[in-house]
Amino acid sequence: MSFFEVIPAGTKIDFIGRRKISASISALVLLVGIVAVFTRGVHYGIDFAGGTEMQVLFTAESGADEGAIRSVCNACGVKDASVVRYGETDQAEFLIRFRMDDAGERAAAVASADCPLTEADRASLAEAAAAGGGAGDVGEKGELVDRLALALTNAVGPLEVERVEYVGPRVGAELRRDGLYAMGIASLLILAYIAFRFSTRFAPGAVLALVHDVSVTAGVFVIFGMEFDLRVLAALLAILGYSLNDTIIIYDRIRENMELRTKHDLVEVLNQSVNQTLARTILTSGTTMVAVMALLLVGGEVIRPFAIAMAIGIVVGTYSSIFIAAPTLLFLETRLKSGESSGKARK
């Protein structure tokens, strides 16, 4: 019987024999990632760092560009604002970000006389600020957004504020902390599940593969200076759950093959198991990748960071099931083998 196959049946690739190369690659990526964390730092998005983000859409005729917007921000006392073009290139859509936690700086920005505002603009802003019930930072925070919107309208052209996100310093710190908790709790749950489902000889490899996937994905984000925010965290958690799938497929097969043969050369069993399941390992990741690509291509800017993290995680997860999880088993069996020779896997 013949099938349409990506991986022909009977494929024999010596995956396990290449374990040293693969281990070196993973170690290298992790090392570069760790170095990047210390030298360049993690590029947190506003969810974790705190700050204000405005997505503005100018009319096409306005001819708005980053420089013009940035100079308006500077004139209005909003220093170090990051201005980037956003979304489709045929639209004059921009993302403006700034972080001004210092009350003095904000007050100076509000007092700035260079800001291209009319008398009427200033009056309406002052009135809105006065409404902010005595708690100064309230009125001023909102006011900077309104103020920039008015100033940009005057100096650059008509615009629409499509989205405003603000994360205060306290909330940012909490989201960072909760994010770590979430990763921790999810990892613990999965660890408990692995311990329950696999014998002690299989569990360490699965755990290592899991830690590998999340750290390498996060590492790639840090190395390329990509922004780390809630969406990326959600993707990392999804990877945590998903990347185990391929490992489970391979481990189940290894377990089965070990039961079939009483006397076996472990390297051969591992290679055989990986090769036997190669088609489904690649196909399952492939179909999920197809879905993620659909998100990447048409899902829009908001979804993009999530889709990128997922795509990296899927590739890394497939790689680790073959090159990390299976070799770890070999390592543990050969190094730590004591009296027990063929302890059967729990089922």
Place this chain on the structure above:
Amino acid sequence: MTNLRLRIGLVVALVGIFAFLSLANLVPEKTRVASPLLPDSGLRLGLDLQGGIHWVLGVKLSAAVEHELEFLGGNLQAAAESGDFVVGDVDVEGDTLVIQAPSKADEASIREWAGNSDVLREVTGSEGELRFQLTAAWSQEVDRRAMAQVLEVLRRRIDDPVRGIPDSVVTRQGEDRILVQIPGGQIDRSRARKILEVTGFLEFKLVKNAAPSEELLLNQYDGKLPDDTEVVYERDKETQRVVTAYLVADTADLTGDYLTDARVGFDRQQRPIVEFQFNTNGGAIFSELTGEHVGDRLAIILDKQVYSAPNIRSRIGTRGQIEGRFTMQEAADLAVVLRAGSLSVPVVIEEERTVGPALGADSIERGIEASALGLLAIVIFSVAYYRLSGIYASVALVANLLLLMGLMSLFEATLTLPGFAGLVLTVGMAVDANVIIFERIREELRAAKAPRAAIHTGFNKALWTILDANITTLFTALVLFEYGTGPIKGFAVTLSIGVITSVFAALVVTRLMFEIYPGGRHIDRLSI
């Protein structure tokens, strides 16, 4: 055979019901609720899709503790006057009440007073200075009351029967936060801020003196304010410049706490004003105050800003009005704020996620496009790769999506843009289960097993692999649901429901199709 028919019937009925629930979402909610045939429940759209304001307001509970300490300090001074002891300066420093005691005997009396109050505990002070803080229990009670009060006032401002904002949400979040969600483009940000953030503290104070600026006013007192007074300003509405500085007492003669109603009215020139009404107690105080001070000016002060300072022409009872050259909307919003009462402690926006309606509509479009593209690509792959079995997988995939949307509609779950991502991911992962089964069946076929036996073994051997893979994903989705906020929560919702429905689709729906064909027939070739 009858058993198979029964199962086909059950699955078709189940998928049919959920398909009906999913498709009912295409009908507008009002029509749905009005119709006896259509389900009332349906998908909710997250604020990132329908547009709207999402605010997390931090409540400054420290201010509530300060107010409480100030109140207790006042009590102490009253107790000292009626008792026979003396207290020096009484100050509030953050969460501590600092009392100067002139003598040891006074210290003892103050300690006794504090002990009797039952709500204060002494902390280390210094010579001649006693320090007290609220007891843990009372401090919690003060916080609880302040939260309840702020929540109540904000709810009244948003749910006002006349000018309320439909479908908006005001709920408590954690210890000291309030979540405000206002869907759709019903209100712009700056107006929402004016309604929600404004303290709304209305005071009436007799004017002791007035001048065009603070400088000119203070010149009359050699540059120093008389005791127990403060300066408040009336500003020009257009330029916000100070028009008049008033010298008034630092405590109000009457506050907005006594208001029972406030509404928009018009003055003789048909300009909008806000008319208010006091309750009986407030009316009595107001009547006495105005009766004794005919000819004087009375400043009407909202959040330290003077709105007007009319001359008192005659005794006024329970009714009054505020003139401030309002627009119609400003007058109406102010009436709402006055009716709802003032916030006992200030609120601060700590987190904001506001999306314009246009961007929301665009996101819905993109979410649907991404889902459709993902589904299409995977169906093409499945059918090209697995032929008839691929068609089975595709049917199961569509059933899976209908079950997912139907369940979400039934639970009135919220769909967000990341929720669409969860949907697309579910589509990608749902087909994984079929891949695992089909690859196993192919393997059995290669080992020269008969198609029927191969199908049987394929499903059985793949069962645990599929369950393992999906249970771990469910774990992370649940953790994300617990931790995530807003849009991210929407991702967790679709992902967790999607995991469950995709397992059902693969293990029940796909399997059923194999039982229909080839079923019990002897076939030589299986299209897989």
